[in-house]
Amino acid sequence: xxxxxxxxxxxxxxxxxxxxxxxxxxxxxxxxxxxxxxxxxxxxxxxxxxxxxxxxxxxxxxxxxxxxxxxxxxxxxxxxxxxxxxxxxxxxxxxxxxxxxxxxxxxxxxxxxxxxxxxxxxxxxxxxxxxxxxxxxxxxxxxxxxxxxxxxxxxxxxxxxxxxxxxxxxxxxxxxxxxxxxxxxxxxxxxxxxxxxxxxxxxxxxxxxxxxxxxxxxxxxxxxxxxxxxxxxxxxxxxxxxxxxxxxxxxxxxxxxxxxxxxxxxxxxxxxxxxxxxxxxxxxxxxxxxxxxxxxxxxxxxxxxxxxxxxxxxxxxxxxxxxxxxxxxxxxxxxxxxxxxxxxxxxxxxxxxxxxxxxxxxxxxxxxxxxxxxxxxxxxxxxxxxxxxxxxxxxxxxxxxxxxxxxxxxxxxxxxxxxxxxxxxxxxxxxxxxxxxxxxxxxxxxxxxxxxxxxxxxxxxxxxxxxxxxxxxxxxxxxxxxxxxxxxxxxxxxxxxxxxxxxxxxxxxxxxxxxxxxxxxxxxxxxxxxxxxxxxxxxx
Amino acid sequence: xxxxxxxxxxxxxxxxxxxxxxxxxxxxxxxxxxxxxxxxxxxxxxxxxxxxxxxxxxxxxxxxxxxxxxxxxxxxxxxxxxxxxxxxxxxxxxxxxxxxxxxxxxxxxxxxxxxxxxxxxxxxxxxxxxxxxxxxxxxxxxxxxxxxxxxxxxxxxxxxxxxxxxxxxxxxxxxxxxxxxxxxxxxxxx
Ligand code: SF4
Numbered sequence: 001x002x003x004x005x006x007x008x009x010x011x012x013x014x015x016x017x018x019x020x021x022x023x024x025x026x027x028x029x030x031x032x033x034x035x036x037x038x039x040x041x042x043x044x045x046x047x048x049x050x051x052x053x054x055x056x057x058x059x060x061x062x063x064x065x066x067x068x069x070x071x072x073x074x075x076x077x078x079x080x081x082x083x084x085x086x087x088x089x090x091x092x093x094x095x096x097x098x099x100x101x102x103x104x105x106x107x108x109x110x111x112x113x114x115x116x117x118x119x120x121x122x123x124x125x126x127x128x129x130x131x132x133x134x135x136x137x138x139x140x141x142x143x144x145x146x147x148x149x150x151x152x153x154x155x156x157x158x159x160x161x162x163x164x165x166x167x168x169x170x171x172x173x174x175x176x177x178x179x180x181x182x183x184x185x186x187x188x189x190x191x192x193x194x195x196x197x198x199x200x201x202x203x204x205x206x207x208x209x210x211x212x213x214x215x216x217x218x219x220x221x222x223x224x225x226x227x228x229x230x231x232x233x234x235x236x237x238x239x240x241x242x243x244x245x246x247x248x249x250x251x252x253x254x255x256x257x258x259x260x261x262x263x264x265x266x267x268x269x270x271x272x273x274x275x276x277x278x279x280x281x282x283x284x285x286x287x288x289x290x291x292x293x294x295x296x297x298x299x300x301x302x303x304x305x306x307x308x309x310x311x312x313x314x315x316x317x318x319x320x321x322x323x324x325x326x327x328x329x330x331x332x333x334x335x336x337x338x339x340x341x342x343x344x345x346x347x348x349x350x351x352x353x354x355x356x357x358x359x360x361x362x363x364x365x366x367x368x369x370x371x372x373x374x375x376x377x378x379x380x381x382x383x384x385x386x387x388x389x390x391x392x393x394x395x396x397x398x399x400x401x402x403x404x405x406x407x408x409x410x411x412x413x414x415x416x417x418x419x420x421x422x423x424x425x426x427x428x429x430x431x432x433x434x435x436x437x438x439x440x441x442x443x444x445x446x447x448x449x450x451x452x453x454x455x456x457x458x459x460x461x462x463x464x465x466x467x468x469x470x471x472x473x474x475x476x477x478x479x480x481x482x483x484x485x486x487x488x489x490x491x492x493x494x495x496x497x498x499x500x501x502x503x504x505x506x507x508x509x510x511x512x513x514x515x516x517x518x519x520x521x522x523x524x525x526x527x528x529x530x531x532x533x534x535x536x537x538x539x540x
Numbered sequence: 541x542x543x544x545x546x547x548x549x550x551x552x553x554x555x556x557x558x559x560x561x562x563x564x565x566x567x568x569x570x571x572x573x574x575x576x577x578x579x580x581x582x583x584x585x586x587x588x589x590x591x592x593x594x595x596x597x598x599x600x601x602x603x604x605x606x607x608x609x610x611x612x613x614x615x616x617x618x619x620x621x622x623x624x625x626x627x628x629x630x631x632x633x634x635x636x637x638x639x640x641x642x643x644x645x646x647x648x649x650x651x652x653x654x655x656x657x658x659x660x661x662x663x664x665x666x667x668x669x670x671x672x673x674x675x676x677x678x679x680x681x682x683x684x685x686x687x688x689x690x691x692x693x694x695x696x697x698x699x700x701x702x703x704x705x706x707x708x709x710x711x712x713x714x715x716x717x718x719x720x721x722x723x724x725x726x727x728x729x730x
Contacts, residue, residue, distance in 0.1 A: 115579075243602070345621045350586035
């Protein structure tokens with residue numbers, strides 16, 4: 001059979017579809033976006049009327065998934081690692097409610113921060129929630145694991161995290177399909193109180209979760225994804241998680257790795273195999289993508305007689321993703337001399353597209369801010385964050401989704417003037433609206449600029465949840481209608497736009513300014529999507 | 541058979557299209573392929589690269605180890621040099637000579653070319669001009685793919701099939717132009 005050539009993300013999407021998926025929920029975030037996008041573009045998924053609309057944020061998507069699971073159907077919820085912080089409230093409690101229909105929480109981590117603000121490791125959340133996790137080492141496992149995840153999820157009535165990292169998410173390889181499973185029929189949880197976390201129920205359920213930990217561990221010990229490979233040279237044992245396993249094998253392409261290897265692809269960490277490798281080998285090297293989670297649990301707090309090498313003793317760098325060379329160094333193998341990058345090569349940072357509406361907005365804004373000095377504009381996460389770079393240098397902060405508005409509110413409370421927030425339309429829908437409510441309730445003296453380009457551009461042109469609704473939302477939240485100002489960021493409107501910004505800075509209260517012009521790539525993306533839906537006869 | 545290739549360029553120049561066409565050709569040859577690419581923030585006019593690995597054996601790592609690439613194929617001269625640490629000692633560097641200038645401190649072009657020429661195995665061609673002569677500057681990436689064809693160890697027809705497959709929905713004329721661009725690139729490396 002011909003193999004499908006799929007990104008790791010796409011393999012998860014296809015794997016979930018073939019394992020009886022009924023709904024995909026998520027908020028776009030690099031490197032997780034293509035999971036939902038793939039399902040959205042899949043002809044069969046459209047025909048089967050699988051639910052596949054983007055949600056306003058990760059928390060809402062996690063909760064929507066819980067609802068679908070309550071109704072007995074199988075679903076996947078996707079996000080990037082920092083998105084899991086947003087969904088954390090629901091995710092942590094989902095460990096207590098459990099699942100009815102299978103739930104996969106697919107989280108894509110971004111070690112090396114290719115397009116993220118930190119490189120937190122989602123396995124810490126899985127451990128925190130006391131839930132099992134799966135971590136694929138290649139595209140085939142990324143395809144196979146959703147099936148296993150649904151199985152586990154429905155067997156133990158718990159959500160299963162599927163953790164991947166950027167490199168696998170955005171790398172393509174051939175994948176073999178398995179037979180397709182049917183969707184579940186609608187059915188309610190057997191226990192009518194299952195999803196009712198009143199303290200009395202929650203206490204009981206928490207104890208159940210603790211009791212079942214042993215079984216999770218047994219599942220790990222017997223999992224096909226946790227494999228032990230013996231080696232003759234017991235001076236070193238290697239524990240390799242996820243992609244770490246591939247980078248290890250890459251260093252032994254034409255020969256067998258002489259050391260025993262424990263490959264980990266399912267958590268909790270399998271105790272039996274850990275005991276075996278640590279008792280057999282003199283030293284242990286741990287290769288894991290992200291943070292030293294396995295390493296820390298092996299080291300504990302006491303000095304061990306066993307020598308453990310990994311990120312904590314800097315055998316592997318403390319930060320950043322693994323690659324074949326990092327692993328080669330950690331193994332102490334010889335490194336060939338390489339060519340250097342010639343000095344003449346300079347950096348080429350990303351920038352706002354030529355013709356981007358944000359460019360004009362920042363030119364307008366900078367013209368006003370010249371008078372007050374820079375450092376007054378709190379920003380958020382999206383294409384417009386690039387306004388920090390030259391030639392604009394228009395914004396000063398980028399912390400987490402929604403923080404522009406709330407930081408401006410906090411600064412205004414300190415007496416900072418002018419206090420301005422710049423936030424995109426999609427980010428506003430994600431987590432700016434509640435901040436705006438704070439601003440209104442606190443009667444803050446802030447100017448909130450909602451840069452409306454009609455799309456979620458940064459992650460690849462997904463619809464924005466607040467499209468066509470921004471003014472109404474602001475009015476509903478309580479912003480004075482005369483201080484909701486819309487302008488078109490174009491050169492010819494510069495003088496007028498500068499005047500509007502100045503007027504709203506001069507107003508003592510909450511102002512919202514909406515520079516509105518379509519991202520130059522948005523129309524094309526929308527047309528393509530409409531055309532696709534039309535071609536596939538989808539009517540979602 | 542094993543080929544490790546770095547595709548280099550600037551966001552939007554079309555390296556992912558090159559990767560997709562090679563990918564199509566490879567899968568139809570029943571070879572293994574891994575292709576890692578850059579998404580997200582870096583795509584906005586920043587430098588982008590893709591690691592493309594082809595082999596008749598199993599491929600483990602999605603990333604090419606340093607000093608292991610057989611070929612760097614670049615749509616832009618400065619970007620061709622950025623990935624030199626990945627190039628094998630006697631690997632080939634094939635690059636378009638037309639600079640993509642979107643930064644104020646873009647280096648002196650003749651110095652860049654000198655730097656490229658100091659490598660033992662290199663091919664420099666003006667893919668933009670070649671593509672322009674064929675009536676479509678946008679197919680410069682296919683000229684570059686053509687120039688690399690001989691180094692790929694894949695049947696040329698498979699690349700042509702890939703082009704037909706990828707551009708098929710855009711109409712015969714676009715397919716035709718891209719096929720011509722591929723052939724023109726190929727003829728540059730006799
Ligand atoms: S993708 Fe759209 S919003 Fe983003 S920088 Fe380009 S034009 Fe602007």
